[in-house]
Amino acid sequence: MKSHPILYTQRKTAEMLxxxxxxxxxxxxxxxxxxxxxxxxxxxxxxxxxxxESIQRFIDRRTINVEKPKPKKTRKDIPQYF
Structure with missing residues (x-):
């Protein structure tokens, strides 16, 4: 038997998002x-x-991949000219 989708109100959807x-x-x-x-x-x-499902599709479409920040250069990484 096919299950019925769970339906959310606009208020509940706003809460979820x-x-x-x-x-x-x-x-x-x-x-x-x-x-x-x-x-x-x-x-x-x-x-x-x-x-x-429609809420999850929306979330999946809007999800962004956040790159890890590059490590900051330390003093030893900077060439010494003096």
Whole structure:
């Protein structure tokens, strides 16, 4: 049997990402974060939810590799001219 995806509200998604709800809304409107409208077709107001998978895909796309800082040169690494 296929399991149903867990759906998160905009508030919970914002909590998970550590951002404001308005930022989550902006990410959805820009297409960076995929959402599902679970409202009834007769409803005039959308009922937006986010899946764990769409949140994880967003995180994966936005994750950056941080390089280790280069070691600082010490005095012995600098050639002596005097």
């Amino acid at each position: 550590g951002v404001d709800e308005k930022h989550v809304r902006h990410l959805r409107q820009s297409g960076d974060l995929v959402a599902i409208d679970v409202s009834l077709r007769t409803s005039s107001r959308p009922l937006i939810r986010y899946t764990r």
